[in-house]
Amino acid sequence: MERHLYTVAQLRAIEQAAYAGLAPGTLMQRAGKAASDFALELLGDRRDRPVLVLAGPGNNGGDALEAAANLADAGVDATVLHLPGRRDASTETAAAYERARAGSVGWIDMLPPGAEWGLVIDGLFGIGLERPVDGDYREVVVGLETIRCPILALDVPSGLDADTGAVIGPDGIAVRATHTITFLGDKPGLHTADGRDHAGQVRVDMLGVGSEALPRATAQLSGLPLFAGRFTARRHNTHKGSFGDVAIIGGAHGMAGAPVLSARGALYAGAGRVYVAALNTPPGYDSSQPEIMFRAAEDFDFFGRTLVIGPGMGDSASAIRLLARALDSDSPLVIDADALNLIGASPDLQSRLAQRTAPAVLTPHPLEGARLLGMTAAVVQSDRLEAAREMALRTNATVILKGSGTVIARPDGEVLINPTGNAGLATAGSGDVLAGICGALLAQGWTGWEAAAAATWIHGAAADTLVDEGVGPIGMTAGELPAAVRKVLNRLVKDAASR
Ligand SMILES: NC(=O)C1=CN([C@@H]2O[C@H](COP(=O)(O)OP(=O)(O)OC[C@H]3O[C@@H](n4cnc5c(N)ncnc54)[C@H](O)[C@@H]3O)[C@@H](O)[C@H]2O)[C@@H](O)CC1
Ligand SMILES: Nc1ncnc2c1ncn2[C@@H]1O[C@H](COP(=O)(O)OP(=O)(O)O)[C@@H](O)[C@H]1O
Ligand SMILES: [K+]
Incomplete structure (x- = not known):
């Protein structure tokens, strides 16, 4: 109550x-x-x-x-x-x-x-x-x-x-x-x-x-009771295929870092295999995170993979083609950053999104949300619950409207407000990490609603832990979040096992 x-x-x-x-x-x-x-x-x-x-x-x-x-x-x-x-x-x-x-x-x-x-x-x-x-x-x-x-x-x-x-x-x-x-x-x-x-x-x-x-x-405050049932200990008899593949599609020229941050978010949130499908010539590997596999996006097969599309993707013809392909696929989908702006500008992409049957989670910040709704960010911020509900209804997707007190909405009008997180997250790249966490939870079989609620909660709780440790709010970096996310997640699983 x-x-x-x-x-x-x-x-x-x-x-x-x-x-x-x-x-x-x-x-x-x-x-x-x-x-x-x-x-x-x-x-x-x-x-x-x-x-x-x-x-x-x-x-x-x-x-x-x-x-x-x-x-x-x-x-x-x-x-x-x-x-x-x-x-x-x-x-x-x-x-x-x-x-x-x-x-x-x-x-x-x-x-x-x-x-x-x-x-x-x-x-x-x-x-x-x-x-x-x-x-x-x-x-x-x-x-x-x-x-x-x-x-x-x-x-x-x-x-x-x-x-x-x-x-x-x-x-x-x-x-x-x-x-x-x-x-x-x-x-x-x-x-x-x-x-x-x-x-x-x-x-x-x-x-x-x-x-x-x-x-x-x-409307309700988000919290562990909404998704705690999902935190179960991993069985011994499992392998990397048991925990899903996540592919981050993005990284146009000069924006290669964004999908890498998402990929780390996905990896530390427990995805079995993580790819970056890059629009620009992909790097051979990431020396500080060699587990991430890099591929060229145009040749990448989306089948059987959870997709996170948008981080550093740009607005090229190739980006639009890839987005249309992702929207038409049966893959669970997290839509972030540039992909949201492209959808905001294209009735064709909007109708492809609205017709999807596989889960889709949108992660707009207020300006991206404003572009989706054809209004200003100030109007979105003047009633965040209403804006998130409207976006969810129009897109037939779960919406994470980011910012202080992130609002999560679904098409039937149900909303959550996330109570975790702090202004240390107001730094470039923290949204990319959130998209990656959400992708990892979808890849592990969570519903769009549960993944959106839990990813947001865990992302915020990780930032709160970092502040408790003195790593922020000032100077907290997005790259520090994934390891903190991993700690939060493992603690939740351990707590669930001891209940
Ligand atoms: N009615 C009840 O059964 C209960 C009411 N409660 C309290 O009553 C509050 C609601 O009471 P009210 O409906 O009287 O509303 P408020 O006490 O919030 O204020 C309304 C009064 O302020 C005036 N006003 C509004 N905006 C103004 C502004 N910007 N500048 C100058 N005057 C302004 C209105 O003309 C009105 O006289 C609740 O928030 C709660 O604190 C509690 O006592 C619980 C029970
Ligand atoms: N002041 C704040 N308090 C709580 N959370 C915040 C605050 N500022 C930003 N965030 C969170 O940080 C993330 C920022 O995402 P975004 O704006 O997309 O940044 P980027 O695109 O650079 O990654 C979102 O999850 C948002 O909710
Ligand atoms: K008051």
């Missing part, structure tokens, strides 16, 4: 249904209690430090007022910066205000410059945000940028769109929280686009609402 991600429309329905069976104010009191408990946990043994509580005009502000009253009752020095707006508050929020007023909470109406806080609680706006944060609200959010203490956002960091993870407005601003406690179900916007930077660590509190009251979520 905690993996499920709900839209604002779904959350409103959950909220209404829950409301009907409870005394007025119950949900807000529960939200306030969950928030103050988390705040006390974050303060730890620094409970003597003052806490600033930002309370906005709506029910998110009501949650904040409940939390402030609870903290004051617990002996914490809690100060509320109250920005109630012009509309009347809801009955619950008005009650929360009265409660906070009656207690020992302090009140201010602007951020005192230079004040130091042990914790800030952001209850300006939640899922009711209607427009960019401006005026006094904006001033407060700007003021928070210089405050050095944990910031706990209630429900959603104020200014962030809970559905998309985009900061609202062309020149928008949103609170950058270190932690978010989110109510009645997790939200996609906390995990993709700007979401990861603004939400920090996310905790979900269902406010006592049981899973029977929840609608079916079409």
Whole structure:
């Protein structure tokens, strides 16, 4: 249940249904209690430090007022910066205000410059945000940028769109929280686009609402339960043919490195045999990875092989011919980089792709995705889930829309958001490695959906391991990923065996 991600429309329905069976104010009191408990946990043994509580005009502000009253009752020095707006508050929020007023909470109406806080609680706006944060609200959010203490956002960091993870407005601003406690179900916007930077660590509190009251979520956070069953120990009586052939098709003149990175990704993710089918005259061998076999792409037989097409492939007539041949083949296919751009520009290639029956996984970054959809990258980024769904529907393929909080979509509209990975991956070639890992999993018999979900998760987890070891995020290179991927994979298999 905690993996499920709900839209604002779904959350409103959950909220209404829950409301009907409870005394007025119950949900807000529960939200306030969950928030103050988390705040006390974050303060730890620094409970003597003052806490600033930002309370906005709506029910998110009501949650904040409940939390402030609870903290004051617990002996914490809690100060509320109250920005109630012009509309009347809801009955619950008005009650929360009265409660906070009656207690020992302090009140201010602007951020005192230079004040130091042990914790800030952001209850300006939640899922009711209607427009960019401006005026006094904006001033407060700007003021928070210089405050050095944990910031706990209630429900959603104020200014962030809970559905998309985009900061609202062309020149928008949103609170950058270190932690978010989110109510009645997790939200996609906390995990993709700007979401990861603004939400920090996310905790979900269902406010006592049981899973029977929840609608079916079409989005969820990706994670091991979705594919852990695939991690089985290798049998002894196997050979290289048991683990599939992967061929990377790419490497036009001057771009020979890209398919080699994909090939290493495939090799370290367990493919039995790995080829680079190069468009340009292939090198004899790769001295640092002599296991990779090089062939000329035009003469290469695709039959019985999993293909990763696109890395460093260019847009020559030969590239287009090879792509058409790959699309028409029965081989499982990962389509990356230049191959995506070629498909975006050709209705003929688009229809060949849509007619395939063997698995196809597309791995666009936002600009490649924009070319596929005939829009700008900014529009793709403004709603990554919708863009990925649209691409999957149009191409009849599994789509991995890369970037912070990679979105994986399939044609029936189901989406996953990947929680692993970090900005160390923002370096040339890391996408090539991802395509190779995905190819290796397809070659080992995984479905497109499982391969896409697991490849993305493992790729991100490998990067997280490297950061833990001090190898990044700054200066992490794509070439360092494959060995880390191998470690992650073997650990997963070992963990699965010991369960
Ligand atoms: N209604 C319920 O049953 C519950 C609601 N909860 C909280 O209530 C929140 C939703 O409450 P609301 O629907 O009142 O929405 P919000 O509290 O997010 O904000 C809506 C209010 O802010 C104003 N507003 C929106 N954008 C603005 C902007 N950019 N500048 C200035 N004013 C702006 C609106 O006119 C409205 O008055 C949730 O996020 C959650 O925190 C929780 O207490 C749980 C239960
Ligand atoms: N800031 C980031 N946080 C998490 N993952 C990232 C970030 N930046 C890039 N990535 C990941 O790194 C990879 C980059 O792929 P891509 O843009 O195709 O690069 P290239 O074509 O150079 O290999 C993708 O898997 C993407 O999701
Ligand atoms: K908030």
